[in-house]
C-alpha cells in the first residue's frame with residue numbers, strides 16, 4: 001500500500017504530535033484535500049479535449065475533492081462548505097461511474 005501511495009502526487013499526511021490538537025488536525029486534512037484538488041485539476045487540464053473518458057472521471061473526482069476540502073475548511077472557519085447540497089447516499093459526481 002505504501003508503494004502505491006508513493007506514486008501519488010501528494011505527500012503523506014503528517015498528523016500533529018498531539019492528536020487532540022483539532023485545528024492542527026484540520027489543517028493537515030484540508031491541505032491533503034487541496035493537494036488532491038491540485039492533482040485532479042492537473043489531470044483535467046492534461047486530458048481536456050484529448051481523452052474524454054479520463055477527463056470525465058477526473059472531473060467527477062475533482063468535484064468530490066473540492067467538496068471534501070470545503071468540509072474541513074468550514075470547520076476551520078474559512079467559510080460555509082455547501083455540503084448541505086449533498087442528497088442521498090451516493091455522490092452526485094461519481095454515481096454515474098458506480099453503476
Ligand SMILES: [Fe+2]
Nearest residue numbers: 033036065068
Ligand atoms: Fe478527498
